Amino acid sequence: MAHLREEDFVEAYYDPELEALHKHLAGCAECRDRFEQWRHALDACSEYAIPERSASYGAEVWAQVAPRLPIAKPRRSWLQWWMLGPVFASLLILAFLAGRFTREPETGFSTKTRDRVLLMAISDHLERSQIVLTELSHATPDDSAAVSRERDRARELVDENRLLRLSARRLGDTANAVLLDDLGRVLLDIANAPANTTPAVSEETLRTIQDRLEDNGLLFKVRITAMDARRKGQRL
Amino acid sequence: MEWSDREAAAEACKGNQYAFRILVERHSHALFRLAFRMTGNEQDAEDLVQDTFIRAYRQLDRFDARASFSTWLYRICANRALDLLRTRKVRKEYQPAQNDEGGPGWLETVAAHDPSPERLAHSRQLADLLPAALENLTELERAAFVLRHYEGFDIHQVSEALGVKASAAKQSIFRAVQKLRRALRPVWEARA
Numbered sequence: 001m002a003h004l005r006e007e008d009f010v011e012a013y014y015d016p017e018l019e020a021l022h023k024h025l026a027g028c029a030e031c032r033d034r035f036e037q038w039r040h041a042l043d044a045c046s047e048y049a050i051p052e053r054s055a056s057y058g059a060e061v062w063a064q065v066a067p068r069l070p071i072a073k074p075r076r077s078w079l080q081w082w083m084l085g086p087v088f089a090s091l092l093i094l095a096f097l098a099g100r101f102t103r104e105p106e107t108g109f110s111t112k113t114r115d116r117v118l119l120m121a122i123s124d125h126l127e128r129s130q131i132v133l134t135e136l137s138h139a140t141p142d143d144s145a146a147v148s149r150e151r152d153r154a155r156e157l158v159d160e161n162r163l164l165r166l167s168a169r170r171l172g173d174t175a176n177a178v179l180l181d182d183l184g185r186v187l188l189d190i191a192n193a194p195a196n197t198t199p200a201v202s203e204e205t206l207r208t209i210q211d212r213l214e215d216n217g218l219l220f221k222v223r224i225t226a227m228d229a230r231r232k233g234q235r236l
Numbered sequence: 237m238e239w240s241d242r243e244a245a246a247e248a249c250k251g252n253q254y255a256f257r258i259l260v261e262r263h264s265h266a267l268f269r270l271a272f273r274m275t276g277n278e279q280d281a282e283d284l285v286q287d288t289f290i291r292a293y294r295q296l297d298r299f300d301a302r303a304s305f306s307t308w309l310y311r312i313c314a315n316r317a318l319d320l321l322r323t324r325k326v327r328k329e330y331q332p333a334q335n336d337e338g339g340p341g342w343l344e345t346v347a348a349h350d351p352s353p354e355r356l357a358h359s360r361q362l363a364d365l366l367p368a369a370l371e372n373l374t375e376l377e378r379a380a381f382v383l384r385h386y387e388g389f390d391i392h393q394v395s396e397a398l399g400v401k402a403s404a405a406k407q408s409i410f411r412a413v414q415k416l417r418r419a420l421r422p423v424w425e426a427r428a
Contacts, residue, residue, distance in 0.1 A: 007406075010413050014384060040424040041417040045385060047359065048366055050269045051278055057268065058261030065260060065289045066253070138294070217319035220287055224320065227283070 004031045009038040070138035089128075092121040093163050112236050115171075119233035122164055122176055126226035129157055129183055133219045136190060137210055147193075147206070154190035161187055179225055186212055241305035249296040256296075260289050263306060267313055273382045274317035276367050284320065288313040310387060311397040314379050318398065321375035362423045369419035373412050380405050381412035 004012070004024060012021040012035060025032050054060075095117055132150045139146050165180035186209065193205050213219050239247065239258060247255030267288060271281035291312050292299075299308055370378055379398055383389040389397065395405035417424070 006414070007410050010410050015390075037424070038413075038417065040427055041420055042385070042413065044362055044420050044424045044427070045366065045416055047362055048273060048370075048386070049363075050272050053265055053268055058264040061264040061285055061289065062257050062260045064286050065293075066257070068286075068290055069253070069256070069293050217316070217323075220316060220319055221323050223287075224280070224283060224323065 003028065004035070006038075009035050010042075013039055013042050068134075089121055089124050089160055092117055092124070093160065093167070097163075097167065116233045116236040118164075118167055118171065118173075119229045119236065122168065122180075123226050123229035123233060125157065125160055125164055126183075126222050126229065128153070129161070129187065130219065130222050130226060132157065132190065133186070133213055133222065136206070137213050137219060139206065151190055151193055154187045158184065158187050158191050176225065176229070179221060182218060183222060186218060242301050245296060245299055245305050246301060248293070249299070256293060259305065263309055264289075266306065267309060270310055270313055270382065270387060271317060273386050274314065274379060275320060276370060280320060284313060284316055287316055291316065307389075307393065307397075310383070310389075314383060314397045315399070318375050318379050321378065358423050358426055362420065365420055365423060366416075369416050372419065373415060374408075376400070376404075377408045377412035377415070380408035381416070384409050 004021065008021050009031075011018055012025060016022065025035055132153045135146055135150050139150070161180055161184045165177055165184060168174075168177040168180060189209055189212070193209075239255065241259065241262070244255040244258045244262075248259065264285060267285045268281055271284035271288075272278065275281050275284065288309060292309055295312070299305065370381075373381065376398065380394050380400075383394045383397055384391075391402050391406050391409075394409070395402040398405060400408070
């Protein structure tokens, strides 16, 4: 029998039941030597140690996960927060743009301040967008109140999203600009879903939006990026 | 009486949160290990664990009660990890795993297997080389390798978990092993 190929060594390592390969290894010193090299390399990979979690880690995960599960529970009132959020974000964006276009060094923002303001504004925007996306990903067409509410929120977020996307692109922050671009398209879809109908949105429209969220992993990306941006902003 | 995974999943599917809590507490540690190996970053791994459970809860009605719940969870986690790695690739912000939180603990854990000075030196070298080597894999290679090598999935399970053909899964694993073997040569040659 011809000597084993490299692929065979890998298969033999993982599968002790591949009789033909192991039989060959038993009878061929040259292949056995080569196999030993692969085995040493793969054994070394096994030493990839993991940071320990405490015994209560499962309970900690549950504490984080439970409030975010889509269950029938009394909805929190976002009214006050929702009214203040866009105002706060708009002020941040205005401050950022003012800094961006104010050329006098004595009165303009430093680069660090400018970056921090942008990062915090992006983080704030993404966190609020995340709520809209989460609510819609769990919504049903019959849930008229929820769908209408998220549609209104999406409409408010569209302009803010555009401003932030332009700012990110202007500063060369391509990654955030690309994400905001994707997010903007979904927000527009939500904002433009037909209103004043019963149900609030057709099952097909809602499913299209939910499929887009699902397929692109947009909700997940938004959440990770929001946390990243906040961490970086705080570090600055 | 303690519920099995399948019983707890069936209860959770009916809206029983206590049942789902049992599943979360039972599988969090294992899921964290998978997520950390996939991402090489503690914070991302913790986020992935939470995201996986939330996603699993939403999809409980799609869980086939004849299948293994943990394999199903791993599949969800592996797919989310792939998404994350792809996002990171776009963002070009990937950091090697030897961060402030993970670094020293790593060395201690690896070194604890054998305290001899020579072995300790190899372990330190490995702790430097392995995260960087894993980082240099493509996201599919890394995901496939982690499932095969650390989680003991067979080729069929890897291909199913990652949504690729068996031949593609096999090739990804082989390419990953080739790259890792090259990158870790100083360590395994010294040990051989």
